[in-house]
Amino acid sequence: MKNTIKILCTDIDGTLLNEERWLSNRTITAFSKIQLPTILASSRPPQAMRYLQEGLGISGSALIAFNGGLILGENGKLIESNKLSTKILETLKKHHSNHNYNLSIYSFEHWFTAREDQHTKHEIFTTRDSPKIQSVAQTLDFLVSKELGIHKLMCMGTPDELDSIVQFLSPIHGNEVHLYRSKDTYLEITPKYIDKAKALKKLLDTDFDHGIDTVIAFGDNHNDDELLRNARYGVAVANATDNLKSMADYVSPYTNKEDAVARTMEKMLL
Structure with a gap:
């Protein structure tokens, strides 16, 4: 696993954050140890993701906002913007x-x-x-x-x-x-036709040397379906929808409030 995974991509709400809507110490420690490029992919706007990047020690990294509607490369470089009229x-x-x-x-x-x-x-x-x-x-x-x-x-x-x-x-x-x-x-x-997987592929093609077949992805809800389906290794947290669990490569026995992402990282990447 460690040799095939080059990039980590994770949803935020319901997946990465604890009950206080913040990053646990265990999560921060796990991310500091893996030394992998990390992409946050969320329905949130970009300004509501940057403080979490700072907390993870990845300020200025690429991100996917609005479920793929806005793709930003390093330091906020605009890669793609998909908008409603x-x-x-x-x-x-x-x-x-x-x-x-x-x-x-x-x-x-x-x-x-x-x-x-x-x-x-x-x-x-x-x-x-x-x-x-x-x-x-x-x-x-x-x-x-x-x-x-x-x-x-x-x-x-x-x-x-x-x-x-x-x-x-x-x-x-x-x-x-x-x-x-x-x-x-x-x-x-x-x-209509955006999703996190399409956005991730576009981001990887533009700014990275690796494809989606080198990504480990984490999620919990319907807007993560395509992301987990297309990633090399898709992980659903314990509180994920049944549909997402059915397509995941691994279902964590832990919820987001129990450090599911960090525990999976420790188990598979450290």
């Missing part, structure tokens, strides 16, 4: 005006939302990032005037509200968007 937000704005769910809008390192509620506060705690509070109309004006697209829309609310968004958007923009439930109360909307 602002027309999709114009459509969703009509639905949002009649409901109470939180609508968060992400473009590069911008995070906009119309109000600070329990969902916003939870995201601030989880990601150590803060949004700009303004109306959807103001955000649309800004994005259009700056000619910026949207990397991700995140809707946070009741399961029934999120179901209604899927029913509303699918007939209009179903060919353009991927509607992903990261949990019952979270709906993430991204460009």
